[in-house]
Structure formats: structure tokens, C-alpha cells
Amino acid sequence: MTERMAALADAAIHVVATKGMRGLTHRAVDAQAGVPPGSTSAYFRTRKALVEGVVQRLADLDNAEVVEARVNVPLDPDLLAEGIAHVLDRWMTTARERTLARYACLLEATHHPELRGILAHGERPRAQARELLAELGAEDPERQSRDLVAFIDGLVFDRLVGAGALGAPAAGTPESRAELAAAIRGALRGVLGK
Numbered sequence: 254m255t256e257r258m259a260a261l262a263d264a265a266i267h268v269v270a271t272k273g274m275r276g277l278t279h280r281a282v283d284a285q286a287g288v289p290p291g292s293t294s295a296y297f298r299t300r301k302a303l304v305e306g307v308v309q310r311l312a313d314l315d316n317a318e319v320v321e322a323r324v325n326v327p328l329d330p331d332l333l334a335e336g337i338a339h340v341l342d343r344w345m346t347t348a349r350e351r352t353l354a355r356y357a358c359l360l361e362a363t364h365h366p367e368l369r370g371i372l373a374h375g376e377r378p379r380a381q382a383r384e385l386l387a388e389l390g391a392e393d394p395e396r397q398s399r400d401l402v403a404f405i406d407g408l409v410f411d412r413l414v415g416a417g418a419l420g421a422p423a424a425g426t427p428e429s430r431a432e433l434a435a436a437i438r439g440a441l442r443g444v445l446g447k
Contacts, residue, residue, distance in 0.1 A: 254309060258296050261286055262310035265293075265303060270350035274361045277303065304358060311355050316377055318343065328388055330441045338434035341405070345413055345424040352413060378402055389445060397444045404440045408433070 254262065264286035269277050282293040282303070297303040318340055344352045382398035391397045412424065412433075422428035 254306070254313065258306060259310060261288070261293050261296055262306045265307045266310065266354045267350055269307060269354040269357050274304075274357050277307075279303065304361065307354060308358050311351055311358070312377060314348075314351060315344075315355075318348075319378070319381055328385075330389060330445065331438060333385065333389075334434045334438035334441055335430075337405070337437050338430050341409055341412075341433055341437075342424060342430045344409060345429075347425075349413070349424075352409065356410065356414075386444065389441075391445055401440060401444050405437070408436055 261282055265277060265282045268281045268285050272281065277300070279293040279297070279300075280290065283290050286293070293303065297306050379398050379402050382401050383394045386397050386401065387394040422432055
């Protein structure tokens with residue numbers, strides 16, 4: 254993705270996070286990016302192409318953060334839980350718009366068969382989880398990684414927009430990261446049977 258396309262995709266992420274999928278138009282992205290009318294459509298010809306560009310940008314940014322976190326965390330379930338909690342906390346604070354946009358895109362794909370390809374971007378986190386669990390000695394990394402990713406997705410959703418958002422410590426606080434790490438640690442132990 255070129256720098257220009259990435260900047261337009263970033264503007265589109267903001268539009269989706271603040272106005273929802275119905276607000277995602279070429280014109281809205283042009284306005285958000287501060288570019289002349291028609292600029293976005295020169296790079297993303299159709300709405301489908303625009304949505305796919307948003308999803309690709311989300312996947313690229315999320316993957317870079319996960320890879321960075323993984324490189325800096327030793328292979329120990331407790332330290333791994335801390336590292337995952339740090340990434341998730343970032344996704345609920347400084348990258349909150351990306352997280353909201355990701356959920357909006359996933360929901361959009363369930364109603365529009367032509368966009369189902371964007372759901373394939375969810376395979377990368379499952380593959381990363383599968384590799385980690387295999388390294389940690391999981392009996393069935395394929396199945397267990399699906400369970401772990403589902404738990405993490407549910408945890409983020411609950412803390413971001415669900416009932417858990419009301420009772421959980423404020424995102425971005427040490428208490429929030431500690432609570433997230435405890436939940437993830439429990440999930441890892443449950444998945445690994447330890």
C-alpha cells in the first residue's frame with residue numbers, strides 16, 4: 254500500500270469509527286483526509302475497494318503491533334499474557350478507532366457476500382495464536398488457537414462496548430492492564446490445561 258493509499262485508508266478508518274459503515278463514502282474520506290474531492294476514488298474506485306483498503310490497513314497495523322509485541326516477549330505464559338494485555342490495552346485506548354472500525358467491517362461482511370473476503374484477514378491472528386500455542390506445547394494448537402482468539406475478541410469487545418466497559422478499570426491504566434493480563438493468563442492456562 255502506497256503512502257497516499259495508507260493516508261486515505263487511515264482517514265477512512267476514522268470515518269468508519271466515528272460515523273459507522275453507512276458514513277463511509279469517498280466524499281467523507283476526501284473531507285477527513287483534507288484532499289480534493291475525487292481523490293479517494295482515484296485510489297479506491299468502488300466502495301468495495303475502499304472497504305477492502307480499510308481492512309488491509311487495519312490488518313497491516315494490527316499485525317505490526319502483534320509482531321513487535323511477540324518479538325519482545327519471552328515464551329512464558331505469564332509474560333505472554335502481560336504482552337497480549339499491553340497490545341489489547343493499546344487497541345482500547347490509542348488505537349480505539351481502529352478497533353471500532355475492525356468490528357464495523359466484520360459486521361458489514363456478514364451482510365454483504367461480496368465483502369466476505371475481508372473476513373479472511375482474521376486468519377493471521379489465528380495463525381499467530383496457533384504458532385504460539387504450539388511453541389507452548391499445546392495438544393491441539395489448531396482448535397485451541399480458535400478458542401483463545403475467540404476469548405480475546407470477546408474480551409476486547411466486552412471491554413470496549415459491552416457491559417464489561419462499565420465495571421472494568423479505565424483502559425490505559427495499570428489496573429486495566431493487570432486485569433486484562435489476569436484474564437488472558439486464565440484463558441492461556443485453560444487452553445493449555447495447566
